Every structure is written in C-alpha cells, then in structure tokens.
Amino acid sequence: MILKATLLGKHLAQHPFHQIQLLDAGVELSGPKETRIIAFNQIVSFSCKRGLIWGEIEFILSHENAISLHGTEWQATVQFYDQLVINWQEWSKDILVHATKHLEKQILSINALSNRDCWLPQKEFIRLAKELDNTYESLPFPEERIGEFKALSELDYLLQQWQHEGIERWHEHNNEWAIKIRHTHANFFERFPFILDPSQFYVVLQQEPSMLVLGSAGSGKSTALIARASWLLYQHELALDTLQPLFLPLLPDDILLMAADSPSKQRLELIRRTFNDRTVNQLDLKTPYELAFYLLKQTSKKTLNLFSLLNDTEEREKWLLQTWQHLCSTKKPFAKLWRNWLSNQYEWEIIAGDFWLEPDIAIRMGARLDRWLKHLRFEKANKTANDALIVLEKSKQSHSSAAHEASQQSDINEKNELAVANDIPDHALLAPDEAQVIAERKLFAPLLKAWKDKIKSEQAIDEPDALIQALKAVGRAKFVTPWRHILIDTYQEFSLLARLLLKGLKEKSAGGHFLYCADDAQILTVGQTPAGIDELIEEAKLKPEENVVYELEHDYRLSPDIRKLTDTFINQNPNQQIKPYLVIDDKPSKLGAFAVKLMAPKHQNAIYTSPDINVLDLLDKLSGFAPKSSQVLFTAQYLYQIPEIIISLKSRWPHLNFIFKPFNQLHGVESDFTFVFGLQQFGDSFPAFIRDTALEKHLLPIMESFLDAEMRRWMYVAMTRAKYSTWLLHDIEKPSIFINELNGYGAKQIK
Ligand SMILES: Nc1ncnc2c1ncn2[C@@H]1O[C@H](COP(=O)(O)OP(=O)(O)OP(=O)(O)O)[C@@H](O)[C@H]1O
Incomplete structure (x- = not known):
C-alpha cells in the first residue's frame, strides 16, 4: 500500500519525503533526494493528523526523533493509517512473546543470583548490572514502548528496581546472608569480647x-x-557446609596481619589479646619493614638481621643523640657547623663550650635528629619508588613526559596559589636555597655515616633498602605471594614504598584476599596527604569499575557530642574526606537484633581546654574518680614539652597507668584519659611549620594547600584517643590558635 503527497501538498509542505509505502515490518519513506526505511522495531509511536487542508503521518522514533510525511489527501491518509495500525499491532503481538521471554529470562537470572545462599561478590553484581543494560538494549522494540504492554510492565518494574537500587539490593542480600551466618554460628561469635555491629560483621564475613x-x-x-x-581460621576448624566454598580452609600460615609501624602493631597485638583466640595470637603480624625483611630472607641466602634501632623509637633517639654528642666532642668542625646552624636556623641560645651536653639542647635534639635523618635515609629509595610510579603512570595513561611534568607543575602552582590564599607564610613556600641544602647535607653526613656503620656492624639492612630489594624480589617472574589473606591496619600511614610492595604482592597473588583499613584524618606522617585516600581506593580496587570501599557505621570511643566537635575540627580542611557525624544507633534497625544488642559503649564525654598551670590540680581530681589502672596518655608535639614534674611524680598516683607518646606516634593508641601539652604560640609552638630545614623543604612533597593541615591531623588524633576525657593544656598567655577554635566548637573551658 502506498500513500503519496499531492502535487500542491508537495509544493506547500516543502518536505523531503513525498511518499510512504507499507512494508511487512516497517514503512519506506521516499522523496526526490532520499529514501528511508523505518522498521517497526525503531518506532515508538505514530499518529495521523489533519492539518488545515492536508493530512500528515508522523513517526516518533527512539530518543525523540520524529519523521513525518505531509501534504497527503485526508481520506487516503486515514485509509493508509488504518492499515498501518493493523500491521503494527500484528507485528507487536508477535514480538511481545519474544520480548516477554527475554525479560523473563533476565528475571530468572536475577532470582538465581539473589536466591544464592552465599556472599554475592561485587564482580557478580557488576556482571548483573551489565546484563541488565544489555537486556534493554537488545529488546526487539524501543524501551519506551514497554509501558504499552501489561505483561511486560510487571517484569520491567522488577528489573528497574534492580537497575536503580541494585547497590542497595546487593548490600541487602549480603547483609541478610551475614545475619544468617551470625545466627548459625552464634556460639562462635559469642566468644568475641564484643558483639560486633552489623557494619563490622559485614567486614568480617x-x-x-x-x-x-x-x-x-x-x-x-x-x-x-x-x-x-x-x-577465617574458624572456618578451617569447621569446613562449613552452609557456606559456599569460596574460601578453601585456611591455615594460620595463610594469613598475614599488617600494621604501619611499631605503635600500630602494638595496638593490634593488644586488641588480638582481648579476643583470647590462641590461633589468632599466633598469626604473623608485620610492619612493612618486617615484611620486606621476611621476603628478603626467603629469597636470599645472605645472613641478614633486623636492625635493632628500627622498632624502638626511644632507643633510636637515644642512640642518635649520643652519636651526635660524640661527633660534636670528637670533631671540632662538626661541632662548629652545628653551633652555627642551630643558632642561625633555630635562634637557639647556644652557650660557649660543650653546648651539645647542655640538657636544654640535648633534650630537644633526639626527636629532631630522628626526623631529619629519616628524610635522608629514604631519599634514594623514595626517588626510585617515585620513578617507578611515574613509569607505571606513563604506561597506563601513555602521557608524554612533558604533559605529565606540566600537569605536576600546574598542580604545584595551584597549590601554591591556594596556600597563599590561606595565608601560609612565604618562607614556607619558597624553594629551598640550594647552597643551604648542600650545607645541611654536610651537617648530617657524619651522622648518616655512623648510622650506616651501625647497620653494617649488625649485619642488618635499613628500611628503605629492605623495601626496595623486597620490591625487586616480588617482581621476579617466579615469585608467588605466600599468603591467601592479607589484612592491613592503619593503611593511611603506609609509605609509598610499602604500598608499592603490597601492590606487588597483590599482583602476584592467585585468588588472594586483601583487606585495608584506613582513616585519612589519622595520617600522621609529614608529607603524606589526605588526597592519597583516592590513591588508596584505587589501590584497593582490582578493576577500575569496582567500588570496594565500605564505611563502618558506629563510634565506640567518642560520644556523639565529642564526635561532632572533633569532626567539625578536622572537616575544616576541605581536602579531608568529609566525616559525617555518626552516632551509636541503639534502636532496632532493619538489620535485625544486632543493633539492639550492642554493648553499652564507652564514651568520651568531654574535651576540656585549660591553662597548663592547672595540671596538678586536674590530675589530683582525676585520681579521685578514675577507676584503678586507668590508662592516662600524656602527649605533646615533643615529649620534653610534658612538664618534668609530672614524669617524676608518677609515684604520686600509683593506681594510674601513664603512657607518654608524641603526637606523631599516636597511631591506634587508646587511653581512658588524655592530657595534651605544649599548646602554645612561642618556642616549640603548636601548630608549627614542620618543614623548618632546607633539606626538609627539598626532600618532602610540597606543603598541603590548607594551613596547618598536618598539625590539624595530629591534634585530631590526640583528641580522639581517650574513651572518657581529654584535657588540652595550653599556655595561659599565648595559647595555641587551635584552643580558641575548639572552644568555639564546644570544648569546655576551665579557667
Ligand atoms: N562492637 C563493639 N562493641 C563495643 N566496643 C567495641 C566494638 N568494636 C570496637 N570496640 C571498642 O571500641 C574502641 C575502638 O576500637 P578500635 O581500636 O578497633 O577502633 P579503630 O577504628 O581501629 O580506632 P582508631 O582508628 O582510633 O585506631 C576499642 O576500645 C574497642 O575495644
């Protein structure tokens, strides 16, 4: 059947098509310049309209495209339209059967997946999401037509639910499964020191x-x-039938626990002791240095020892101070260089004679020597790691090196601009004077040599060398990661080298599982930035489309008020991942009975700010109400800022346990009460510019754009250690600028 525009119609319509012919499953439109076939499976709808004089047939195609034929005689248009409707309906009826089968098949596939009595891994969910997209793309007519067919609408509704709420449904499925497992193995979970909350269960299972x-x-x-x-180990005991055998039974040797450094390792040791699980206590728990060392031992025949000074900060600082003092007393030029440098750079008052033995100087040197030397020790290895990373990036993005450098430079410029906007003083941003860097290298060279000699005398290996060599060992073709599960705590503190090593282990792991725990607000290492959290997310992914980040929902240490205060404080830096104010949810939730059964949480109930002169008074009061053996943490930027009188008066409050730690070693530390010292704006002020040497400016990454970002994190960590109360002790005349700010957020002021 053919419908043609009339001569006058053609002339008035000025349209590309003058004729339409009905085909078996479509129509053909033709005009003087083009002919176009529109198949029924492209058409969303069509209509027949009567204009003032002429008829018109219009087809709506997918994506709201419309094609029409104008200028046809009205009676003929109606006849053509009626026949078109008949053909279209017959075709649609036939095709509906196929479409229904198609959607039903997809529903069956979803049901099969969601009825599985097991954890649904994310890759299955991603596969399903892709399948769903394909389902709609491969329908025999445009998706917009589904609503016309009642039979399809219902199927479509179910599929759409999965398409739009897939993530929630996936989590729901896994949560429900987790609840079931928790009930089935209630006897096992009751052995834990706490009833885990649903989000913790999720992570566990x-x-x-x-x-x-x-x-x-x-x-x-x-x-x-x-x-x-x-x-994981319990499954080995049971070889459960109820679980899908995604995990083969595990032996303790299959699991490696990791923590960023000695303080966080000690904390993890403490936590695992509370579980009272002999096998868990036997699990390998390593810092990155120990991991690198272990890997080297496995792959090399050389005699090698762990370096004695690396795991004990106190001992290391003591050794460094003694070595520095020895160098000063035996090498006059060395002592002279240091005398000039300390008096010029730090404006310290240096006495004539053996200044290095002066208690006032000595007390300030240990932590500083450790910090300065660390930058030099890691210099070469960090450069190697950075180079490796740049090569990796380049091969990934096939960026030209010029473009890469240009973008880095523009990042630096941008950060500098931001920093200026934030009033970061110019001296903190200026590129370090090269002559000064060389002079400082000279200053540290004898100390670095003494360090290397000590390592040699112990037949040991330093951390950066161990990490670089372990990286090479892992990179060898034959290497296979020996652990099936690597569980990593305080991941935010892992150095670039350590992270590269883990990346290597992941690449060489056949079917291994990696769990990373991190909090970007707790980055204490100078030079590590919270922007790195995005890198951590990238590293945790196996495939780019995966989203493997999971957030814990509760807070067991801080009360909602304190949580709000500390979160407000850390969230001032827009580069930190914004922390929502979480509260303990004691009400029954849709996740069942777990939330109700949460143990009564121990809550920090106050953060006080007080002039430091009140300290003895406060301690007396504390000793009156603190339970026996309460842990009392004393912390400051430098330990020597804690008044001596307190250290010597430990015997005055014998029933309290005192811990002394500087801010940068507070990873994972937990106390009942915390006293924070040195919150002043003079001398060793806090916050301070930590890159106070030319070498630090030269070796450390560029400063973060937010003013005092690093020190803000130190303060945040110090304030979030105590389960009960924290006292921020400040100078009465010149308190730290943080004090005023915190008072504004609700810290309680003691006059
Ligand atoms: N489900 C729970 N019920 C009750 N208390 C819990 C629960 N989980 C953890 N805790 C307690 O909460 C406190 C904090 O736990 P944990 O140290 O594991 O937290 P974290 O997130 O690692 O802390 P941080 O990041 O500060 O190191 C500890 O005292 C711990 O014993």
Missing part, C-alpha cells in the same frame, strides 16, 4: 578479593580486622 574499610577514630576498624582473622 565479606568475601571480596579486595576491600578498603574506612571509619573514623574509634569506629572499630582494628577490632573488625582481628575478628575477621578469627573468623
């Missing part, structure tokens, strides 16, 4: 090959990590 768990201070990350280790 999940079976993803790689997951990054984020959570703020006290959200129970380390606890969940140890609970997971215990659960």
Whole structure:
C-alpha cells in the first residue's frame, strides 16, 4: 500500500519525503533526494493528523526523533493509517512473546543470583548490572514502548528496581546472608569480647578479593580486622557446609596481619589479646619493614638481621643523640657547623663550650635528629619508588613526559596559589636555597655515616633498602605471594614504598584476599596527604569499575557530642574526606537484633581546654574518680614539652597507668584519659611549620594547600584517643590558635 503527497501538498509542505509505502515490518519513506526505511522495531509511536487542508503521518522514533510525511489527501491518509495500525499491532503481538521471554529470562537470572545462599561478590553484581543494560538494549522494540504492554510492565518494574537500587539490593542480600551466618554460628561469635555491629560483621564475613574499610577514630576498624582473622581460621576448624566454598580452609600460615609501624602493631597485638583466640595470637603480624625483611630472607641466602634501632623509637633517639654528642666532642668542625646552624636556623641560645651536653639542647635534639635523618635515609629509595610510579603512570595513561611534568607543575602552582590564599607564610613556600641544602647535607653526613656503620656492624639492612630489594624480589617472574589473606591496619600511614610492595604482592597473588583499613584524618606522617585516600581506593580496587570501599557505621570511643566537635575540627580542611557525624544507633534497625544488642559503649564525654598551670590540680581530681589502672596518655608535639614534674611524680598516683607518646606516634593508641601539652604560640609552638630545614623543604612533597593541615591531623588524633576525657593544656598567655577554635566548637573551658 502506498500513500503519496499531492502535487500542491508537495509544493506547500516543502518536505523531503513525498511518499510512504507499507512494508511487512516497517514503512519506506521516499522523496526526490532520499529514501528511508523505518522498521517497526525503531518506532515508538505514530499518529495521523489533519492539518488545515492536508493530512500528515508522523513517526516518533527512539530518543525523540520524529519523521513525518505531509501534504497527503485526508481520506487516503486515514485509509493508509488504518492499515498501518493493523500491521503494527500484528507485528507487536508477535514480538511481545519474544520480548516477554527475554525479560523473563533476565528475571530468572536475577532470582538465581539473589536466591544464592552465599556472599554475592561485587564482580557478580557488576556482571548483573551489565546484563541488565544489555537486556534493554537488545529488546526487539524501543524501551519506551514497554509501558504499552501489561505483561511486560510487571517484569520491567522488577528489573528497574534492580537497575536503580541494585547497590542497595546487593548490600541487602549480603547483609541478610551475614545475619544468617551470625545466627548459625552464634556460639562462635559469642566468644568475641564484643558483639560486633552489623557494619563490622559485614567486614568480617565479606568475601571480596579486595576491600578498603574506612571509619573514623574509634569506629572499630582494628577490632573488625582481628575478628575477621578469627573468623577465617574458624572456618578451617569447621569446613562449613552452609557456606559456599569460596574460601578453601585456611591455615594460620595463610594469613598475614599488617600494621604501619611499631605503635600500630602494638595496638593490634593488644586488641588480638582481648579476643583470647590462641590461633589468632599466633598469626604473623608485620610492619612493612618486617615484611620486606621476611621476603628478603626467603629469597636470599645472605645472613641478614633486623636492625635493632628500627622498632624502638626511644632507643633510636637515644642512640642518635649520643652519636651526635660524640661527633660534636670528637670533631671540632662538626661541632662548629652545628653551633652555627642551630643558632642561625633555630635562634637557639647556644652557650660557649660543650653546648651539645647542655640538657636544654640535648633534650630537644633526639626527636629532631630522628626526623631529619629519616628524610635522608629514604631519599634514594623514595626517588626510585617515585620513578617507578611515574613509569607505571606513563604506561597506563601513555602521557608524554612533558604533559605529565606540566600537569605536576600546574598542580604545584595551584597549590601554591591556594596556600597563599590561606595565608601560609612565604618562607614556607619558597624553594629551598640550594647552597643551604648542600650545607645541611654536610651537617648530617657524619651522622648518616655512623648510622650506616651501625647497620653494617649488625649485619642488618635499613628500611628503605629492605623495601626496595623486597620490591625487586616480588617482581621476579617466579615469585608467588605466600599468603591467601592479607589484612592491613592503619593503611593511611603506609609509605609509598610499602604500598608499592603490597601492590606487588597483590599482583602476584592467585585468588588472594586483601583487606585495608584506613582513616585519612589519622595520617600522621609529614608529607603524606589526605588526597592519597583516592590513591588508596584505587589501590584497593582490582578493576577500575569496582567500588570496594565500605564505611563502618558506629563510634565506640567518642560520644556523639565529642564526635561532632572533633569532626567539625578536622572537616575544616576541605581536602579531608568529609566525616559525617555518626552516632551509636541503639534502636532496632532493619538489620535485625544486632543493633539492639550492642554493648553499652564507652564514651568520651568531654574535651576540656585549660591553662597548663592547672595540671596538678586536674590530675589530683582525676585520681579521685578514675577507676584503678586507668590508662592516662600524656602527649605533646615533643615529649620534653610534658612538664618534668609530672614524669617524676608518677609515684604520686600509683593506681594510674601513664603512657607518654608524641603526637606523631599516636597511631591506634587508646587511653581512658588524655592530657595534651605544649599548646602554645612561642618556642616549640603548636601548630608549627614542620618543614623548618632546607633539606626538609627539598626532600618532602610540597606543603598541603590548607594551613596547618598536618598539625590539624595530629591534634585530631590526640583528641580522639581517650574513651572518657581529654584535657588540652595550653599556655595561659599565648595559647595555641587551635584552643580558641575548639572552644568555639564546644570544648569546655576551665579557667
Ligand atoms: N562492637 C563493639 N562493641 C563495643 N566496643 C567495641 C566494638 N568494636 C570496637 N570496640 C571498642 O571500641 C574502641 C575502638 O576500637 P578500635 O581500636 O578497633 O577502633 P579503630 O577504628 O581501629 O580506632 P582508631 O582508628 O582510633 O585506631 C576499642 O576500645 C574497642 O575495644
């Protein structure tokens, strides 16, 4: 059947098509310049309209495209339209059967997946999401037509639910499964020191090959990590039938626990002891240095020892101070250089004669020597790691080196501009004077040599060398990662080298599982930035489309008020991942009975600001109400800022346990009460510019754009250690600028 525009119609319509012919499953439109076939499966709808004089047939195609034929005689148009409707309906009826089967098949596939009595790994979910997209793309007519068919609408509704709420449904499925497992194995979970909350259970039971768990201070990350280790080993005991055998039974040797450094390792040790699980206590727990050392031992026949000074900060600082003092007393030029440098750079008052033995100087040197030397020790290895990373990036993005450098330079410029906007003083931003860098290198060279000699005398290896060599060992073709599960705590503190090593282990792991726990607000290492959290997320992924980040939902250390205060404080820096104010949810939730059963949380109930002269008074009061053996943390930027009188008066409050730690060693530390010292704006002021030497400016990454970003994190960590109360002790005349700010957020002021 053919419908043609009339001569006058053609002339008035000025349209590309003058004729339409009905085909078996479509229509053909033709005009003087083009002919176009429109198949029924392209058409969303069509209509027949009557204009003032002429008829018109219009077809709506997908994506709201319209094609029409104008200028046809009205009666003929109606006849053609009626026949078109008949053909279209017959075709649609026939095709509906296929479409229904197509959608039903997809529903069956979803049901099969969601009815699985097991953890649904994310890769399955991603596969399903892709399948769903394809389902709609491969329908025999445009998706917009689904609503016309009642039979399809219902199927479509079910599919759409999965398409739009897939993530929630996926989590729901896994949560429900987790609840079931928790009930089935209630006897086992009751052995834990706490009843885990649903988000912790999720982390414990999940079976993803790689997951990054984020959570703020006290959200129970380390606890969940140890609970997971215990659960993994328990499966070995049971060889459960009810679980899909995604995990083969595990032996303790298959699991490696990791923490960023000695303080966080000690904390993890403490937590695992509370679990009272002999096998968990036997699990390998290593710092990156120990991991590198272990890998080297496995792959090399040389005699090698762990360097004695690396795991004990106190001993290391003591050794460095003694070595520095020895160098000063035996090498006059060395002592002269240091005398000039300390008096010029720091404006310290240096006495004539043996200044290095002066208690006032000596007390300030240990921590500083350790910090300065560390930058030099890691210099070469960091450069190697950075080069490796740049090569990796380049091969990934096939960026020209010029473009890469240009973008880095523009980042630096941008950061500098921001820094200026934030009133960061110019001296902190100026490129270090090269002559000064060389002079400082000379200053440290004898100390660095003494350090290397000591390592040699112990037949040991330094951390950066160990990490670089381990990286090479892991990179060898034959290397296979020996652990099936690597559970990593305080991941935010892992150095670039350590992270590269883990990356290597991941690449060489056949079907291994990696769990990373991190909090960007707790980055204490100078030079590590919170922007790195995005890198951590990238590293935790196996494939780019995966989203393996999971957040813990509760807070066990801080009360909602304190949580709000500390979060407001850290969130001032827009580069930190914004922390929502979480509260303990004691009400029944849709996740069942777990939330109700949460143990009564221990809550920090106050942060006080007080002039430091009140300290003895406060301690007396504290001793009156603190339970016996309470842990009392004393912390400051430098330990010597803690008044001596307190250290010597430990015997005055014998029933309290005192811990002394500088801010940068507070990873994972937990106390009942915390006293923070040195909050002043003079001398060793806080916050301070930590890059106070030319070498530091030269070797450390560029400063973060937000003013005092690093010190803000130190303060945040110090304030979030205590389960009960924190006192921020400040100078009465010149308090730290943070004090005023915190008072504004609700810290309680003691006059
Ligand atoms: N489910 C729970 N019920 C009760 N208390 C818990 C629970 N989980 C953890 N805790 C307690 O909460 C405190 C904080 O836990 P944990 O150290 O695991 O948190 P975290 O997130 O690792 O903290 P941080 O990041 O500050 O190191 C600890 O005292 C721990 O014993």
